Every structure is written in C-alpha cells, then in structure tokens.
Amino acid sequence: MATVAVAVATPQIRKSARSSRAMSFFLSHEIGLFSEIAANPAVLECTEIMEPDQKAKHFPVILITGTPGSGKTTHAQLLVQESPIPLQYVNVGDLVKDKGLHEGYDEEWQSYIVDEDKLLDELEPTASAGGLILDWHTCDIFPERWIDLVVVLRCDHTQLWERLEQRNYPINKIQENNESEIMQSVLDEARKSYDHGIIVELRSETTDDLENNVERIVRWILEWRSNHGFKRNPEETIGMNNKKSQES
Numbered sequence: 001m002a003t004v005a006v007a008v009a010t011p012q013i014r015k016s017a018r019s020s021r022a023m024s025f026f027l028s029h030e031i032g033l034f035s036e037i038a039a040n041p042a043v044l045e046c047t048e049i050m051e052p053d054q055k056a057k058h059f060p061v062i063l064i065t066g067t068p069g070s071g072k073t074t075h076a077q078l079l080v081q082e083s084p085i086p087l088q089y090v091n092v093g094d095l096v097k098d099k100g101l102h103e104g105y106d107e108e109w110q111s112y113i114v115d116e117d118k119l120l121d122e123l124e125p126t127a128s129a130g131g132l133i134l135d136w137h138t139c140d141i142f143p144e145r146w147i148d149l150v151v152v153l154r155c156d157h158t159q160l161w162e163r164l165e166q167r168n169y170p171i172n173k174i175q176e177n178n179e180s181e182i183m184q185s186v187l188d189e190a191r192k193s194y195d196h197g198i199i200v201e202l203r204s205e206t207t208d209d210l211e212n213n214v215e216r217i218v219r220w221i222l223e224w225r226s227n228h229g230f231k232r233n234p235e236e237t238i239g240m241n242n243k244k245s246q247e248s
C-alpha cells in the first residue's frame with residue numbers, strides 16, 4: 001500500500017522554521033542581563049554598550065499574555081502611556097475579528113477560530129519593525145525571533161472568576177479559563193515556546209501590582225535600548241539636540 005506523507009505546518013514547526021538560533025542566544029543574553037539588573041541596579045553601570053546595527057529594530061516587541069481577564073489590556077494600555085519610546089498596541093483578538101483572520105465563530109465557546117497563517121502574515125511587517133506590544137491570551141504561535149520579552153500575567157483564580165462573571169461569560173468559558181489559570185497553562189505554554197530568560201511572570205491582582213509591573217517593564221525597555229547600542233530614552237536625545245541648537 002502506498003504511503004502518503006501529509007505535511008502539516010503545526011504552529012510549533014512553523015515557529016521553529018521562522019526563528020533563528022543566533023537571535024535566541026542574543027535574546028537570552030540580554031534578558032539574562034535584565035534579571036541581573038532587576039536584582040542589582042548597580043549592574044546598569046557596567047553594561048557594555050554595543051554599536052547600533054543600522055538594520056536592527058530600534059524598539060523591542062513585548063508580548064503580554066495570560067488567561068483572559070488577567071489584566072493584559074489594562075497593562076498594555078498603561079504601558080503605552082508610560083513608555084519612553086513609541087509602542088504600537090495590538091490586541092490580537094480584536095485584530096482577528098476586525099480583519100477577518102479566522103475560519104469562523106465557535107458559538108459554544110463564543111470565540112473565533114483563528115487562521116494562524118493569516119494572522120502571522122498580517123503581523124509580520126509590524127513585528128519585524130519593532131516597537132510593538134502584542135496582547136493575547138495565547139502565545140505559542142509567534143516566532144521566537146519576533147519577541148524580546150514575554151510578560152505572563154497571573155491572577156488568583158477566585159478573583160479571575162469574578163472578573164469573568166462580570167463580563168457575563170457563559171459558565172463553561174469561565175470554568176475553562178479558571179482551570180487554565182489554576183493549571184498555569186499560559187505560563188507553561190510560554191516556557192515551551194520561548195527561551196526561559198525572556199519570560200517574566202507577574203501578578204496582576206491590585207492596582208499596585210499594575211503600576212509596579214508597568215514600571216518594571218519601562219525599566220526593561222530602557223535597558224533593552226542600552227544593550228542594543230541606542231540611547232536609553234530617545235526623548236533625551238531630542239532634548240539634548242534642541243538644547244544644542246538653541247545654544248549654537
């Protein structure tokens with residue numbers, strides 16, 4: 001009997017095909033530095049400044065993920081406001097809906113069945129350019145080379161239940177998300193999909209958590225810029241140039 005080989009481009013296969021080993025080494029190195037810096041701000045002083053690569057993106061891509069209701073959108077919106085660099089915000093769920101990047105609607109789960117190829121093609125130019133926050137409850141489809149930081153938000157499951165109830169989600173959807181949070185499914189998915197060094201798990205239960213998390217991500221952005229040979233804060237550059245031109 002003839003054997004027919006059927007090639008199925010699973011998200012994992014496609015992802016590894018699109019990723020680059022050199023890039024993942026680079027990213028793990030840079031986030032390794034981030035962890036050290038978080039532990040000891042003095043490390044900032046001895047970070048080596050590299051020459052900027054003209055083709056390299058100037059701004060990072062940050063993926064904010066977590067169980068629905070964990071606070072991704074709330075964090076992303078505050079981060080856009082607080083960020084020292086321009087960041088484009090993409091709510092992936094909204095993009096799928098608005099651009100029809102799906103294969104239909106699942107009534108039972110009240111969600112769209114995402115066409116992953118269409119979604120990746122749509123995001124590719126923006127993600128490659130950098131300066132992007134991706135907000136999605138799942139994270140394993142994005143190529144590793146796109147992503148510089150993965151923020152996984154966590155929330156106490158009873159609090160999460162209340163947040164989802166307030167949205168009038170059907171009970172099966174609340175239960176599924178609740179179990180997913182208890183089983184830390186999104187965190188595990190992130191760990192399977194990205195270098196552990198670029199993943200940060202943050203609690204999102206109070207407004208203090210929100211502010212501290214955003215502050216921490218802003219510090220990381222500045223450090224990312226510095227590690228890639230750019231001015232930590234582009235506004236500082238503008239300020240300095242303006243001052244110089246006024247002085248001259």
Ligand SMILES: Nc1ncnc2c1ncn2[C@@H]1O[C@H](COP(=O)(O)OP(=O)(O)OP(=O)(O)O)[C@@H](O)[C@H]1O
Nearest residue numbers: 068069070071072073074163204205206207209210
């Ligand atoms: N750290 C926090 N402290 C207090 N309330 C929060 C916090 N994070 C989120 N919330 C609240 O929880 C609710 C859900 O937040 P949000 O919409 O940001 O979640 P999400 O993860 O983006 O959800 P989805 O994946 O469904 O889009 C909102 O009412 C928001 O105000």
